[in-house]
Amino acid sequence: MKRIYLARDITQAHLVVNLLEQQLIPAKIENSHQASGLGELAVSYPEVWVVREADAKRARSAIDAFEALGRATADDIACPNCEELNPANFDLCWACSADLE
Ligand SMILES: [Zn+2]
Structure with missing residues (x-):
């Protein structure tokens, strides 16, 4: 497992996971809970992890390409x-x- 991306929100995290799955790179979202209970408002951003560390470099370039598309905004x-x-x-x-x- 290797962390590859920190998303702004859960929607963006899912977008990245879908993107990686299209490249046949298994990935999952960690730290996706929005609040941790007991009145504690944790500022946590969903993290995208690749399951196989060997995929990290390929995943990174897929995400870079994806981000380049949205660079204007x-x-x-x-x-x-x-x-x-x-x-x-x-x-x-x-x-x-x-x-x-
Ligand atoms: Zn840095």
Whole structure:
């Protein structure tokens, strides 16, 4: 199992999983609960994981191609450290925890 993508919401996570399945890459969504109960409002974003680590590179390029299509409306911030894309409201990179300027 390897985390490949952090989605903005569950809909986007499902889109990415479908995209990967079209490429015959088994993937699943983790951390998809919107609230964790007991009045605790966890800010959690659904993560997409590939089941086989060997698929990670192929999955990444499929997602890159997918994101390039939607680039016109995307407001993602590219991490200055690792170049991973982060949602505009993130302060720290989800992949490497670098400060997003
Ligand atoms: Zn980073």
